[in-house]
Amino acid sequence: xxxxxxxxxxxxxxxxxxxxxxxxxxxxxxxxxxxxxxxxxxxxxxxxxxxxxxxxxxxxxxxxxxxxxxxxxxxxxxxxxxxxxxxxxxxxxxxxxxxxxxxxxxxxxxxxxxxxxxxxxxxxxxxxxxxxxxxxxxxxxxxxxxxxxxxxxxxxxxxxxxxxxxxxxxxxxxxxxxxxxxxxxxxxxxxxxxxxxxxxxxxxxxxxxxxxxxxxxxxxxxxxxxxxxxxxxxxxxxxxxxxxxxxxxxxxxxxxxxxxxxxxxxxxxxxxxxxxxxxxxxxxxxxxxxxxxxxxxxxxxxxxxxxxxxxxxxxxxxxxxxxxxxxxxxxxxxxxxxxxxxxxxxxxxxxxxxxxxxxxxxxxxxxxxxxxxxxxxxxxxxxxxxxxxxxxxxxxxxxxxxxxxxxxxxxxxxxxxxxxxxxxxxxxxxxxxxxxxxxxxxxxxxxxxxxxxxxxxxxxxxxxxxxxxxxxxxxxxxxxxxxxxxxxxxxxxxxxxxxxxxxxxxxxxxxxxx
Amino acid sequence: xxxxxxxxxxxxxxxxxxxxxxxxxxxxxxxxxxxxxxxxxxxxxxxxxxxxxxxxxxxxxxxxxxxxxxxxxxxxxxxxxxxxxxxxxxxxxxxxxxxxxxxxxxxxxxxxxxxxxxxxxxxxxxxxxxxxxxxxxxxxxxxxxxxxxxxxxxxxxxxxxxxxxxxxxxxxxxxxxxxxxxxxxxxxxxxxxxxxxxxxxxxxxxxxxxxxxxxxxxxxxxxxxxxxxxxxxxxxxxxxxxxxxxxxxxxxxxxxxxxxxxxxxxxxxxxxxxxxxxxxxxxxxxxxxxxxxxxxxxxxxxxxxxxxxxxxxxxxxxxxxxxxxxxxxxxxxxxxxxxxxxxxxxxxxxxx
Numbered sequence: 001x002x003x004x005x006x007x008x009x010x011x012x013x014x015x016x017x018x019x020x021x022x023x024x025x026x027x028x029x030x031x032x033x034x035x036x037x038x039x040x041x042x043x044x045x046x047x048x049x050x051x052x053x054x055x056x057x058x059x060x061x062x063x064x065x066x067x068x069x070x071x072x073x074x075x076x077x078x079x080x081x082x083x084x085x086x087x088x089x090x091x092x093x094x095x096x097x098x099x100x101x102x103x104x105x106x107x108x109x110x111x112x113x114x115x116x117x118x119x120x121x122x123x124x125x126x127x128x129x130x131x132x133x134x135x136x137x138x139x140x141x142x143x144x145x146x147x148x149x150x151x152x153x154x155x156x157x158x159x160x161x162x163x164x165x166x167x168x169x170x171x172x173x174x175x176x177x178x179x180x181x182x183x184x185x186x187x188x189x190x191x192x193x194x195x196x197x198x199x200x201x202x203x204x205x206x207x208x209x210x211x212x213x214x215x216x217x218x219x220x221x222x223x224x225x226x227x228x229x230x231x232x233x234x235x236x237x238x239x240x241x242x243x244x245x246x247x248x249x250x251x252x253x254x255x256x257x258x259x260x261x262x263x264x265x266x267x268x269x270x271x272x273x274x275x276x277x278x279x280x281x282x283x284x285x286x287x288x289x290x291x292x293x294x295x296x297x298x299x300x301x302x303x304x305x306x307x308x309x310x311x312x313x314x315x316x317x318x319x320x321x322x323x324x325x326x327x328x329x330x331x332x333x334x335x336x337x338x339x340x341x342x343x344x345x346x347x348x349x350x351x352x353x354x355x356x357x358x359x360x361x362x363x364x365x366x367x368x369x370x371x372x373x374x375x376x377x378x379x380x381x382x383x384x385x386x387x388x389x390x391x392x393x394x395x396x397x398x399x400x401x402x403x404x405x406x407x408x409x410x411x412x413x414x415x416x417x418x419x420x421x422x423x424x425x426x427x428x429x430x431x432x433x434x435x436x437x438x439x440x441x442x443x444x445x446x447x448x449x450x451x452x453x454x455x456x457x458x459x460x461x462x463x464x465x466x467x468x469x470x471x472x473x474x475x476x477x478x479x480x481x482x483x484x485x486x487x488x489x490x491x492x493x494x495x496x497x498x499x500x501x502x503x504x505x506x507x508x509x510x511x512x513x514x
Numbered sequence: 515x516x517x518x519x520x521x522x523x524x525x526x527x528x529x530x531x532x533x534x535x536x537x538x539x540x541x542x543x544x545x546x547x548x549x550x551x552x553x554x555x556x557x558x559x560x561x562x563x564x565x566x567x568x569x570x571x572x573x574x575x576x577x578x579x580x581x582x583x584x585x586x587x588x589x590x591x592x593x594x595x596x597x598x599x600x601x602x603x604x605x606x607x608x609x610x611x612x613x614x615x616x617x618x619x620x621x622x623x624x625x626x627x628x629x630x631x632x633x634x635x636x637x638x639x640x641x642x643x644x645x646x647x648x649x650x651x652x653x654x655x656x657x658x659x660x661x662x663x664x665x666x667x668x669x670x671x672x673x674x675x676x677x678x679x680x681x682x683x684x685x686x687x688x689x690x691x692x693x694x695x696x697x698x699x700x701x702x703x704x705x706x707x708x709x710x711x712x713x714x715x716x717x718x719x720x721x722x723x724x725x726x727x728x729x730x731x732x733x734x735x736x737x738x739x740x741x742x743x744x745x746x747x748x749x750x751x752x753x754x755x756x757x758x759x760x761x762x763x764x765x766x767x768x769x770x771x772x773x774x775x776x777x778x779x780x781x782x783x784x785x786x787x788x789x790x791x792x793x794x795x796x797x798x799x800x801x802x803x804x805x806x807x808x809x810x811x812x813x814x815x816x817x818x819x820x821x822x823x824x825x826x827x828x829x830x831x832x833x834x835x836x837x838x839x840x841x842x843x844x845x846x847x848x849x850x851x852x853x854x855x856x857x858x859x860x861x862x863x864x865x866x
Binding site: 096097098100101106107109110111112113114116117119181182183184245246247250252254257259263266267270274292293294295296297306307308309310311312313314315316317 | 542726736766
């Protein structure tokens with residue numbers, strides 16, 4: 001709110017193509033190409049678990065669903081700009097609530113048909129329940145808040161700007177903790193800010209996707225809980241799922257046809273929708289995905305508690321929803337601290353270096369208030385270390401400094417990946433109040449300094465908290481996928497492929513993990 | 515594209531073979547979502563096929579039909595007269611528009627919620643699963659921002675907290691949301707239909723409250739009802755009686771469902787806008803064909819001019835709509851303006 005910034009939504013659209021590629025690796029085909037008998041569906045990432053169900057639907061209807069996974073906000077923004085016209089045949093989001101706040105996007109949709117439902121819930125390590133003094137089924141948001149405030153509960157959640165589940169979680173938490181009796185208003189959000197800030201101090205993990213959040217949780221023994229959809233939490237071993245008694249926000253996964261499509265396409269969307277709502281398929285859905293059925297004759301799968309919960313209303317205006325998101329990013333959440341380890345060896349000369357400079361300049365439009373960014377360009381060794389903070393009082397100063405540093409980057413020298421990475425770890429402290437991570441971008445293989453074995457040994461020698469710092473690796477130019485995949489797996493990070501998409505897109509997608 | 519058409523044709527062909535009928539003419543329709551199950555019912559398909567028609571129906575919010583390109587369609591079937599009249603004007607359809615059947619707006623409630631409303635004087639229950647919602651008392655509660663916590667007996671039920679409100683669909687795009695405003699504005703206007711600028715001014719603040727407390731609204735009654743059935747969402751949801759009747763078909767008796775008839779409500783007059791001769795023919799069949807009329811009743815619609823017999827569901831539904839006042843629906847211009855104001859958009863258009 002404090003400065004004019006490019007909308008989060010506009011920026012995240014950049015990531016869309018990349019998400020599509022990296023989520024379905026090794027798929028060379030163009031997701032935008034129409035194909036007879038196939039529906040091109042812009043879908044929430046969470047729906048990737050529906051593959052076996054969609055296979056069943058294909059058998060019954062002859063219609064194949066080809067999903068392109070994305071975040072709700074990205075999808076809505078794309079629809080609003082007309083970017084889905086002619087490229088997609090249907091939209092399938094976790095919830096249509098945000099879509100309906102944007103008349104320009106809502107106008108692109110003809111009909112929305114809920115297919116299943118899942119509420120936002122808290123998954124707590126079952127072994128911690130006793131210590132917390134909780135009985136599942138009788139826990140309120142206030143109790144959760146109290147446990148966080150007392151330092152007895154830490155949790156992970158996905159990034160609301162990039163993930164459907166994170167956005168729904170943010171709405172749930174804000175509605176519940178604001179004490180609002182009906183749909184949230186700007187005043188409710190402002191009033192609740194101090195409580196929300198305290199609540200988000202308990203957040204230890206952030207993630208651009210539910211899948212990565214689950215694996216990060218498995219690595220971090222000190223994280224007690226996850227906030228996500230019930231369906232996601234039910235799939236993670238060792239968690240007890242709590243739907244707070246004072247209210248939840250529920251996703252109802254409407255499959256929606258688009259006004260830009262022809263009647264034949266819409267008929268096929270309807271046939272898929274009808275098939276999804278048959279008793280047999282509803283049974284399959286609840287058994288396989290832990291979501292709740294929407295036909296009365298099919299009971300929810302065993303283990304899904306059917307006691308009623310209040311439905312917290314979703315904000316009724318875009319300004320409230322976007323304002324809450326903006327407050328979360330810039331004021332409420334713990335800030336991030338990131339070291340960008342950037343390959344500027346001789347092979348980056350020319351087009352590649354220009355792309356890196358452009359990508360970094362673009363990225364400055366997306367840094368949050370209070371964020372600490374360190375640029376660490378390297379060739380034969382680390383060339384320089386420059387740290388900038390985006391101060392809420394004068395954010396533009398920090399951002400301009402980052403852009404100036406980026407513009408000065410020069411390509412020369414060999415490629416000392418591991419030695420530079422070790423220096424990045426050395427640079428970073430283990431401050432609990434920030435999300436700390438490293439981004440490694442390289443266009444080649446390691447040719448100088450420490451090798452992979454040296455780095456493994458270095459990493460194993462790190463003290464506990466520092467070993468929690470993940471490295472997000474960016475595959476670019478001629479870099480070695482196996483090498484970067486190994487670094488990501490070793491450190492609990494994730495590999496992003498900027499060869500299929502763009503460098504901007506990879507950096508942008510990583511924002512969800514910072 | 516060719517192959518996809520092939521798939522559809524193949525399905526239709528196999529269906530017709532099974533029915534041993536000679537369906538020849540395909541009628542393309544766009545319909546309100548609450549009629550999707552009716553037209554998908556194999557018996558309805560069969561009854562239409564017996565008359566020589568195969569119907570292909572797509573769903574859309576009734577007011578959203580205005581935004582669709584209906585070239586190539588034979589018939590539009592929105593859920594009330596006002597959007598039908600606008601479509602008729604847009605496509606230059608002359609003559610009276612057939613209204614084959616209707617269905618009143620009702621409130622579906624979970625049992626706990628219905629019980630607390632009755633104890634608080636906002637509703638009366640005349641059967642285990644049926645009652646009446648007192649609209650004037652409800653609107654008073656809405657005016658005062660009454661919460662569930664302020665009603666006696668609500669504290670027993672964790673889900674009954676927060677502001678008490680009826681969930682409706684978006685009045686800007688969906689017929690039932692707009693009809694809710696028609697009923698509420700009539701009650702708020704002392705039982706008179708809202709017609710003048712002054713009356714719009716007077717009722718708009720309350721209507722805005724009824725809508726704004728809900729936050730983001732569903733775009734179709736089908737979606738709102740699905741959420742209710744799946745146990746998610748608000749415990750009080752405005753839907754069409756036909757949707758409830760459809761749910762109760764086959765003798766189902768959902769335990770956690772009470773149907774509250776608002777003492778002032780609005781009927782949804784499902785109105786046909788024939789765009790071609792074939793469309794006209796199907797509209798006529800819906801009004802006159804005895805087999806189709808029987809099926810309309812089975813799906814919970816009330817055919818014009820007949821007392822519907824919902825024999826299987828009398829513990830949930832009223833046989834006759836006695837004691838339920840029909841609010842007159844404002845003109846299309848007024849209703850649009852009320853919807854705009856209810857959604858917090860500033861008034862610009864003058865209705866009179």
